[in-house]
Amino acid sequence: MSAGIPVGLVGVTGYAGMELARILSGHDSMELVRVTSRSDAGKKLSDIYPFLLDMPLGKLEITMPDVEDLAKSCKLVFLAVPHKTAMDIGGRLRDMGVKVVDLSADFRIRDREIYEQWYKVDHTREDLLPEAVYGLPEFYREKVRDAMIVANPGCYPTSAILALHPVLSEGVVETEGIVIDSKSGTSGAGRGAKVGTLFCEVHDSFKAYGLTTHRHTPEIEQELGVAAGESMTVSFNTHLLPIDRGILSTTYTNLKPGVSPQHVRTLFEKAYGNERWVRVFPEGSLPETRWVRGTMFCDIGFVVDQRTGRLIIVSAIDNLCRGASGQAVANANLMLGLDIEKGLEMAPFMP
Missing domain, CATH: 3.30.360.10 (Dihydrodipicolinate Reductase; domain 2)
Structure with missing residues (x-):
């Protein structure tokens, strides 16, 4: 079987990163080739997530965030990092022609002043706000397909x-x-x-x-x-x-x-x-x-x-799924020309 489309994940150690790793471990059309974390660089993914033990994805080494390496290695990058950090990394990746799904709030609010009022930081990539697509697929599906930056909605x-x-x-x-x-x-x-x-x-x-x-x-x-x-x-x-x-x-x-x-x-x-x-x-x-x-x-x-x-x-x-990582994968599916449901047909955890 041929390798899937190479994607990266910045910020793998939080709950959103954990859920993304879980979903992508079973995705047959995307291959997670880069995972980054400043605190856990040098470890294997299975070292921090033992549920990936003996799975191919579990052998992937966690590295320090490196925008140039991500751009060379990935067609699309998920950003599971805090606001302010995302606008910097996401903006640089976009400038290099890499598609971005941002799970932070940095590109959700179209009005810079409103963003700065609520988040108490300066928005340094206001130039990208008009092109960032709000990633709620029921209403913006067609725009997401053509987007370079998708602002993944909050939960x-x-x-x-x-x-x-x-x-x-x-x-x-x-x-x-x-x-x-x-x-x-x-x-x-x-x-x-x-x-x-x-x-x-x-x-x-x-x-x-x-x-x-x-x-x-x-x-x-x-x-x-x-x-x-x-x-x-x-x-x-x-x-x-x-x-x-x-x-x-x-x-x-x-x-x-x-x-x-x-x-x-x-x-x-x-x-x-x-x-x-x-x-x-x-x-x-x-x-x-x-x-x-x-x-x-x-x-x-x-x-x-x-x-x-x-x-x-x-x-x-x-x-964590519909409100964050699963929705991010749905948006990535659309951006990469895949079926929106790819890798996301999951039954509820019961009881």
């Missing part, structure tokens, strides 16, 4: 945008007063050791965090504004669940007068009836995080509260 925004896009784009809910109440597993906080995400701090507890200040807010408002055709302001509220992985978002909207539950269902089915990875649940059934664990699925259910006039939408994704 929370993926769950919120997919839930709201059909009803906002069709104008059946009010654009004011939307509340997005989201809960994430602890892997969403990253792999670095922090007191707030230690087992004893998280286990058997449940807390809110980042209220009114979460950095995914402008990304959500940007894309919902595209759907609605007007500027959007939403109340986005985040919570930490005592689970490893998964996001459940409950979104509260006000239905416009005369909109029936049947019409809402028609809009969701119209939007996602041909989308492999969005599953609209039948009436009386709502999503759970366990049914999407380790997959690309976004499960959506909704309830119309006739008493209050609210449409309540529930969406569930796996924050």
